[in-house]
Structures are given as C-alpha cells and as structure tokens.
Amino acid sequence: MEEYPEELRTPPVSLVALFGYSDLHASITKHLHSQQPPINALAFPDLSHLSLLLAHDDQISRTSSFRDPLSVSDSSSPDPSRCGGILKRDWLLKHRTKVPALVAAFFPSHHIFGDPTQWLQVCSDLDSLKSVIRPKNIKLVVIVVQSSPQEEISEDRLVALRKRAELDSKYVLFFNSSIDSELTLSLSRIASAFAELALAYYREEGRRIKSRIEKRSSNSLDLNVRYCFKVAVYAEFRRDWGEALKFYEDAYHSLHEMIGTSTRLPAIQRLVEIKTIAEQLHFKISTLLLHGGKLIEAVTWFHQHKASYEKVVGSTDFIFLHWEWMSRQFLVFAELLETSSATVQSFSSLNQGTAEISLTEFEFYPAYYYQLAAHYLKDKKSALELLLSMSETAREIDSSSESITPSVYVGQFAQLLEKGEAFTLHSITDEEYTCYTISEAKRFQDSFEIIAWLKKSYESFTNLKARRMAALCAFELAREYFGLADPSNAKFFFDIAANLYRQEGWVTLLWEVLGYLRECSRNLGAFKDFVELSLEMVALPVTSYDDSGNLGNRKYGPGGPATISGRESIHREVFTLVGCEAELRSSTRESGFTLPSDSPLHLEIDLVSPLRPVLLASVSFHEQMIKPGASCSITVSLLSHLPLPVEIDNLEVQFNQSKCNFVVRNSQRPLWASASNTLPSVSQVENEPSLVLVPNNWLRLTYAIKSEQSGKLECLSVLAKLGPLFTICSRAESPAAMEELPVWKHENCVESLPIKDPVLAVFGQKATQVEEPEPQVDVSLGASGPALVGEDFTMPIAVTSKGHAIYSGELKINLVDVGGGGLFSPREAEPFSLESHHVEICGINGAEGNDESESETGNIKKIQQSFGLVSVPDLKEGESWSCKLEIRWHRAKPVMLFVSLGYLPHGSEANAQKVHIHKSLQIEGKMPLFISNRFMLPFRRDHLLLNRIKPAPDSEDTSSLPLNEKSVLVVSAKNCTEIALRLVSMSIELDDEQGETSCSIQQSRGCGDDSGSASLAPGEEYKKVFTVIPTMKTPKLGLGSVHLKWRRQGGNTTEACVSTKHKLPDVNVEASPLVMSLNCPPYAILGEPFTYAVRICNQTQLLQEAKFALADAQSFVLSGSHSNTVSVLPKSEHVLSYKLVPLTCGQQQLPKITLTSVRYSAEFQPSAVASSVFVFPSAPQANKANSTAR
Amino acid sequence: MIVCVAVVGHQNNPLYIQSFTEADDALKLHHIVHCSLDVIDERVNNPKKSGTTLNEAFLGLLYPTLNYKVYGYLTNTKVKFIMVTTDLDVRDTDVRSFFRKFHAAYVDAVSNPFHVPGKKITSRTFAESVSNIVRSYTFN
Structure with a gap:
C-alpha cells in the first residue's frame, strides 16, 4: 500500500490560496486545519506572488495538451503524450497541492476606505487576480482587514469593491484580529465561507466534467475513464462518497472494456497501463467501501476484481508481471482490511444477502489475503526464475536500461533521453519495456517479502486459533527459508507444522515436512536429529506402492515421494550411516556429516516420542507377586514399524533394581569389545540365536529373573544396540497400559498381541512386587481373656528372635473398634477428650531393666488413646524382650488389637529393608458386676402413698418412700464374669451436702459381713442391706451411688482394687396421710386365743373416714365387728381389735381385712405374707427356753 | 471437476483421501483439505458467529482458495467429508446430492463387519463407488 502515492491513499482535502497579510496566515491556516472537514491553505505574502500560482499552473498546463489548448505553445516541451494515456500521474497531486478551489485576497481596510490611490491599487490587484482565476473557475473571496472595530466603513466603497470583485456581499468579509472574540468570530466566518465556496467549486468542476461524459463528446474509452475518475475525485473533495464510489466503479468498468480494444500502446505496455489503473481504481473503491463499513461489499468487490483480471494474463512469456500484479492486489487488500479491522463487525449477515457469491469466514481475515499474496509472489518468483533460466538475453540484462522512468501517465513508462540541456521522454517498445521490468525484478528480493507476509499470516491465523491454516503458513514460510538456505529458521517453522501433522496423523x-526437516538437519550438521528424523520418516505408515518415477521429483520435497520404496531407501541410507564401523563412518563424507569416529549415537524413545514406532518395548511379568530369591518369568516384546528387518546386536533390559538388569546377546554377532566394557554391572547374560526385528511383528523373548530385594521391581527401559556406536533406548511399557501409536492407530492393518498369553496381553504389567523375606521373629500376645470394664487390663507382648537378630525394631500398637463406629461414642460432646474413648491404652511398661537403656538411647515411645509406638531394643539371635501393654475399658466393648513389629534383620544399613510381623487379637471387654437395688417398707406397716394410687406422669419407674420412715434398701452385686472376683467393700456415698440433709442412709447392722468383703464365684450374688430415712419431702431424692471395690480373685493381692460406681435411682419421698399397721403375735398356738389389732393412724389435720370389712377365715374363730365405717380424728389413731382362736395348725391365713379410705377413695388389702401367721399345735419349748435365756 | 474427496475422522485424522487429478498435486490438495478443517471447526464451534445454522449435515462452501472450492459435510457421527472442486460456478443442490451419495457409500463401507471404526477405509469397493460418484458429477 505504501507504494501508492500519498494523494491516492488519503481522502482529498479542499485547497485554498491566501494572498496578502502574511502575519494572519498562520492563525487562519491553523483554524482551517481544525475544521471538520479540514481545509488546506496555500499562503502567499502579497499579490505580487500571484505569478507563482500562475507559474505552477502554466507548467502543469504545458504538459496537458487536451485540456487547455491555449497553453500548448512551448515546442521545447517533450511530447510523450503523442499517443496519450488514460490518467496523468500528477493530476491528483496538482489538485491536492497546487490548484486551489478559491483565492482569498486580504486587503487592509484603510486601502479600501482611505486614500483613492490605494483604492485604485486594490482595484488593479483585483483585476489581475480575476484574470488569472476566472478561466479556471477558481472562486474569489475578499477579506477586509480592520485594525479596530470602530473603524469607519464607507458603504459606497464597499459596493464598489463588490462590483469590482464581482462578488456577493457574503464573500466580502471583514476580519478583525484586535479583539479575541472578534477574531474567533471572523475566523469562523472565513472558514464557513471558504467551505461553502470550495464545495461550490468542486461541485461545478465535477458537473462540468460530468456533462462531457453525458455528451459523449468523444467515444474514446480513455477519456471516459479519465472523466469518471475526475468526477469521482471531485466528489471525494466534496465528501460525497456515494457519488465517488459510483464514478470510480464506472471508470473501472469502462477500463475493463478497454482490454482487447485499445490499440494505442504496444501490447504488453497497454495491458500494464490498464492493470495499473484498474489497481488504483480498485484501491479507491475498496477504501471507500471499507471506510463506509461495508465489509461484505468490499470483499465481494475484491472477488469480482480478482475474477475479472485473474485470466488477463497478457504475454505468457512475461507471466511474472501478472503474478506480481495479482500478488499486489492481495497484499493491498490485506493491508486495507487490516487497517480497517476496527470496523469489522460480526459476520452475522454472512451468507444471507450475498446469494450469488457466498463468502466464508476466512475471507474476512487479512491473513487469508496475506497468504495468497505470498503465494502469488512465489509464482512470480518461480516464473521469473524460469524466464531467466530459459532465455540467455534475459539473464544478460542488467541495469543498462536505467534511463527508463515512469512517464507522465499512470502505468506508462518512457525513456528519458538527454538532448543537450533538455531531457526528453520517448516512448519505448515492448522489448525495451520487458528488459526494464526484468532488470527491475532482478533487483528485488522477493523471498523476504514472501516471508514477511507469510509470517503475518501465520501469526494472524495463530491468533485466530486456526491451527491448520497457521501450520500451512508455517510450512510455506519454512520452505521459503529453506530456499534461502537458512536451515535454522526453516527448522523452526517446519517443526511447528510437523507437530500438528503428527498429532492429527496426516x-x-x-x-x-520431515523430508525437509531432514535436509535442514543435514545442512545444520545435526547428526542425531538427522537420524531421528530419518527413522521417524521410515516408521511412518506410508503404504502406497505406486512408484511415481515418471513424474520426476520436482513437485516433491527433498524427502521424495511418500511410498514404500521411499521408506526403504531412507532406511538403508540411515542404517548404513549409523551401522557402519567407526573407520568407515568417518570416510562417508557424502552424507554431509563429519563426525568424530568414536562418537556414539544414543537415541532415547519415551512415551511421547514420535520415534515410538521405531522400537516399541512391551514388558510383562508373569507374576504379580514374587518371593525374594525365587525366579520369575518376564517377557520382553519388541515391535518395529521399520520397513526392513533390523538385526540387534544385543539388548539390555534395565530395571529399577539395577542388580536385576540383564543382557540378551545375539550370538550371531561378534561380541564388541566396547560393549562388554559398558555393561559392567550386569550379572545375567542370555544368548539368543538371532535377534531380528521383522517389520510389524512382535519379537517375544521370555527369561527368568530373580530379585533379592523386596519391594517394587519395575522394568524401566530396553536398550537395543544396533551396531558398535548406535543404541536406541526405549521406555518399557506395560501391555495393560500401552497406548496406541498415534500415527499407526488409524491404519487398517492386523494387530497382533505383544504376548501370546491373552491374559498377560491385556493385564500384563511391567512391574511386580517382590515380597518381604519371611520374618524369623515371634511376637506373642500373652493374654486373651475377657477384660473387665474399669480395670487396667495388662497385655504382655513378647518379642522372641528365632533366627533373625533385631535392629531398630519398632512396635506399633493399634486399637480398632470391632463393631465399627470408632472407639468413642458420637454422642459425647467432645469426641477427642480422654473420657470419650471407651477403650484406651494407658501405658506400656517395658521389660524390667530395659527402662534405662531406652531412655539412654532416646528411643521412641509414643502413646495415644488408640495408638502406641514403642521401640524395641536391639536383640541378638535367640534373645527375647517383652513389655506390658495396659489397656483400660470404660464401656463393655470388643476391640481388635493390632501389633506390628518392624525390624532390620542385618544391622542398620541405610538401604536395608525392614521386615514386618503383624499380630492381631480380639479382646472382649465385659462388665464385671451387675449391681441392682430394691426398696422395702417396714413389715406390716403400710403407708397410703398417693403417688402409687395416681402416679405422676413422669415418675413411672421411680419408687416412692414415705417421709421420716425407715425404709430398707437392698443392694445386690452379681458377678457376671466367668472368673471369681473378690469384693473388697461396698458402700453408699451421698452425692453432696444437700443429699446428706435430706436423708440418712445407714448400713444396717447385724446382717452379713460388716466390711463387705466377700468372694464371688461366677454367677454368685452379694447383697447388702441399708436403711434409708428420708427427711425431706421431694419428688426426686438423690440417694447417691454405690461404690464397689473389687479385684480379681486369686490375683496378686498387692494389685490395686478396682473401684466401680453405680448410681442409685432417684426416689420420690412423700408424706403419707394414713398408716395402717397390723399387730399380731409372731406365732399362735392351737386353741389359744390371741389379739389381732389393726391400727389406723391419721397423720393429717383432717378427719379421715375409713371403711373396713373383715372376711371370715376357716382356721380361726373370730370376735369383733365384721364391717363398719370408722372416723379417725386428726393426728390420732384408731384401733380395730379382734380376738382370734386358731383352729388348725400350720401357716394360716388370718382373716383378710379390707380398708377403704373414703377421702382418697383408696382401698387397701395387706399382702398375703403380711396377713398370715404360723399356728403351733402347742407352745414351742425350745424357742421358749431360748427366749427366756435371752 | 471434483479433484479431491476426503473422509476425516474424529481426531481430524484422515480416514480416506483420494485425489482425481492427472497432475501430481496430491500434496497440495492434502494441504487444502487439512486447512479446511479449520473452517469446519469454526463453523461447528461458533455457529452463531459464522451465521450458519447447523441443522443439516451439509456445511456449504468452506473456503475458496486459488483455483479450488472446498465444500464440507458433517455426518451425525461427526465424521467430516470434504470435497475439492475446480468448478467455479457450483450449485449448492448439486453438491448436496453429491454428498448424499457419498455418505451412502461411506455408510456401506463402514457397515462392513470387518471394518474397525476409526480406522482408515481401505475397502476397494468404497474406492470404486467413490470414483464412480465423482465421475458422474461435473458441476457445470
């Protein structure tokens, strides 16, 4: 775009000329520039410089024979326009910079309104000015410069001035610079007058030319094109873009008609002229369209332009001119698109309005055009090269034709001849012209342009994420660099393309691309790269057989055609290069490499390497676990996609345990001296009769290996030696996790399994686990029996060496809840607090005498609730060590105890592996004693407890006790374990002070052992009786808890007692309104009467009515009332007294009394036990004696 | 004249590519086919931006390049068909019917129980039917 003249590239700006008052020019020019649209100004100090304006015009008009016939007079002027042209080169420039639309003449006011002589001078100046500008229709403005606003103005003179200047009053302006406000006013007045007049000028000029078109004054297409162009330019001056576009298009179409019809110039030059003008017109049209935001129209226009001139090739000998022209079209359009890219809107309207030519996404990107520009320039370059190589004359052309220059017409060239002082332009023949263009073309370095455009295109496509387009650009770019013998740059871009093609399998x-890259690396002297690239090429899935020898290699890259024979020939070339003997290689210079004779070549192939098809190593162990020292089979399978068989000298299989590495030797090959040196650590060498990799066939090798070291044994890589100096190291892969080869996976060929065993082929792994050696140490857990809640359960752990010494032993102890749910209850508020653990490890006591050594050596001893870590001192063979683990249960719960011992059997070497022994034991935690309690009221003394009749809703289970009455509490403890326990003491402790004041509990004397000490066999129950006297009326009386102290029977008596607490339930204490007591002798004697009394005691302040009914009994004769209602006075007692005579012996039921309290509607019957008595046949003697003795 | 047809798989890998020119410009056609995948990507990924509606398999003109026009077609299994022609004035309906026939031939080829999906199509019958279809179409 830069090669176009400035005036063509920018929109035209109106031009005015200022005369006189040069000190005002700066401010006026500045103001005009700032106008929208701006106006350019030519400034002349005074009217005497009027000739300058004329002079320009003269000079210009001299060359233009057609327009101003008056000025064609100078015979000395060269006349190259003998045959004419279409557009003149400087016409646009002239209108942009020389021919003003209007002239502004500045006169001081005192010249006009003052002295008559000065007025006359003004008049003559005006006349001369008018004589110059009238023929050209240039407008005139007269500006009267006032020195102060108060200046006197003579109306007559003003009218005279207008008349003289033939001006409308609005074009005679006053200019006053003395006051700022006036100045700005004057300036804006001037600017608007100028804009108006300039517009009028350009409109008139345009109309004038347009009338010529309409008149068809000449049938010549040349003139038509020219007129259209001019009208369009004038329209552009007026910023009438629509008209400008229309006339540019008219000019363009007329021009297109001239192809083939014009005969004015020699054929080649004629076409060149037309194309050059078409290019300019196209440029103008595209610019206008793009500036108008009509992107789709612009692109469509470009396509039409391209289509209409694509076939206009001209002379096929000089086709490079056409390619150059085409290239320029694309380049210019690309640049235009790029600069106007701000206006590029979304392509939403794409493919809709444009029915006949549907546009695609990429046609809106400059990158597309840059790429094609480069493509055409490449065509030009090759056409030019062909031309130069074909014709002798063309090659000899140098810059002899210097004197040829562009002529005055656009797109024409002429020879500049020196005739004495003057230079004349002569038209030239086609031969001269082609000579000139060839010499010009030779001077240019097209490659740099091509590279620059392709780079732009590449970057732009990369930004658009069009990776494949970018890759193509990179490829073209690299080819250009390659052509320029710049292999490092070429390599960079070839690599970009190669990566994408590799990824997508093209x-x-x-x-x-690889063919080119191979050549690049050859040129760069990178031998390793060369071999790698060659091998990659060779291993590509190229399966085409057709050997296109007849087509020649012209169209192919340096890699040759992609055929099987091509692969084979490269294969042979590479393997001769790498496989030969050291001495031979140094002499193979034709390959282009100079190498030190003993430099080894080592290729690494990993999982992402493109060289994977060259050597694919699949390794599979037959076992998933092996014993240390036992042998295990391993299958190494190798696959190569090279087209020809390859013989391997030896194969080294490498493991993560380097002791296991082994070598497979091809016994047909001599043992290389160097090879044996490089493999010092290998203990295992296998021999194979032949190691040949046949294309696409797995080479399967199975061997046995042993490992002494426990842990993971993994095959890392397989290293194949293919000659004295060439090794390929391929990463080992598991058959189970083997990925397909990216370029081969889409090939439709038969796939075989790496291992014959189908299970291994699917699940085989390249790693196996070597087990630990058998531990020769015994860990025994000494106790098993159920643990009792509350006690410190001791678990002796004994470590006994049976063949292994123990070094840096560590004992790990873990308690795990068997039932699940953890060792603590989720209901506890703080789950990790000490109490929350139902089972915890309390301590670990080392064996006696070991404590000091432990502290000395600073060994670890960590204990947490469910985890413990103890270090075991070093033990020699046969020694043993033990410790005691103390575990406490807070709840009855079974737990699993895990004990694991890790030790080093052979001293504390750094890399030695620990041996582990695991032991586990489930331990049951049990409640030792079941504690229960029972309340008993005094015998034959019954209280009316209202709570029993009508229980409160929330006190269903609580037992009620009468207030201030002695009740009996029986506490029993039952041994529910399977071992005998020794109960040391049992006591009740009240909770707090309040409890002590509210009731008194006493151990009842005379029943059982005072100390409470007893031994309990399994299942046996121990009972103890307490008396309770509640002294406070409360619905919830805390009775404290039972404290039991016990230990295992027969155990160590020094052992601390375990204390178990059992909380007693709360009781309800209430005052009873009525108390009924039965009075009866302890026994009766047959036939002897006794008194049976029922006492009803009213403890309230109210009168109580009680009904009673007495039933007869068979065994007794009874006297007294059977039924009645009695009233018991407050706080008094009523006694119902009966006389009974027993009639039969034995345990007899007394007459049953039923008492009903009317107030509480409660009926009471004494229990059967309470209302029975034993009747002796006669008075018991012994008892009597005993009782008398007492 | 149709100069090249191609079947492109899911990973943009060529499954079948055949050129029908006398001149030895297969490589150039491969490049063109490969680059047109960018346009397909763009159309499929940004259907809004490119204004096309993807409710049919035919993708239309992908891009014009030098002397060729490239048309695309996307099957419902996301396999792409690409056709390169030298004819400049082509009617969409013709291209559509071409692709329909081509699609039928492709379906026949991959319905072969011995064909592994995702592998290159090496069937000779497919090649023959494709060349028959190609020969029967000259767009102007």
Missing part, C-alpha cells in the same frame, strides 16, 4: 503431509 502422514503424507508429515512425510513431506
């Missing part, structure tokens, strides 16, 4: 394209 084999033919990849082959091509």
